[in-house]
Amino acid sequence: MKSLKSLVALGIAMAVSSTTFAETTNPMATIKESVTNQAVTSAKDSAKSAVTEKVSAVKQGAETKVTNAKEAVTSAKDSAKSAVTEKASAVKQGAETKVANAKEVVTSAKDSAKSVATEKASVVKQGAETKVANAKETLTSAKNSAKKVAKVNINTADEKTLQTLDGIGEVKAKAIIEYRKKYGKIKNIAELSKVSGIGESTLEKLNGYVSF
Known part of the structure; x- marks a missing residue:
């Protein structure tokens, strides 16, 4: 009986010792866990800060x-x-x-x-005018030559022939014919001056180119 009591007492003592030891070692584990948690948190914060800075x-x-x-x-x-x-x-x-x-x-x-x-037009015009002037001179010269060769008979020439004389146009030619009909043949150059429209300048042109 005493042995059983001794064993129970021993077991109780051991249980108490174990509990006391556990209570003694527990604060160390808590401290270790706290330190570990702080280290982890600090590392996380450092890493986060580094990542943030890098980003x-x-x-x-x-x-x-x-x-x-x-x-x-x-x-x-x-x-x-x-x-x-x-x-x-x-x-x-x-x-x-x-x-x-x-x-x-x-x-x-x-x-x-x-x-x-x-x-060019001026040259052509001048040339044309020169040619016309030369042609007129040639024609006048030819007319004068023709008149000198063949005189026009004042008393027998018709109206058209009379107009070939210098200074005698249609009106004067008709006046000469009317004078001949009214007074008969014209005898000389002086009498020709009595025909209407024929003056001294015309007589000068006719002198030597007419016959009676």
Whole structure:
């Protein structure tokens, strides 16, 4: 009986010792767990902060690159636009210059052609006038020669023949014929002056070219 009691007492003592040891070692585990949790949390925060900083840096770098790219594109567009404008202006100016030169050439050609045509027309006109004048002189000379060769008889010539005389037209020819009918034959140049319309200037032209 005493042995059983001793065993029970021993078991109780051991149980108490075990409980006391457990209570003694438990705070260490709690502290370890707390330290571990703090380390993990700190590591997570550090990692998160590093990631955040890296993401921010990447984002800022990307934004800088995008801004630079936009500026480069804008600058390239402005340069291209300026180059196109300058080229268009140069082409337009060149075209206007060519048109102006062409107009000047055409105007000069027209003026030259007009001048040549005017000079040629003047020469032709002068030549024609000279030919006409020469022809008139030749005709007059031929008429005068013909009159000298064959005199016109005032008393026998008809109206058409009388008109071949210098200074005698249709009216004077009819007047001569009317005078002959009324007064008979005309005897001389002095009597011819009595015909209506025949004056001294006409008699001078007829003298030597008529007979009675």
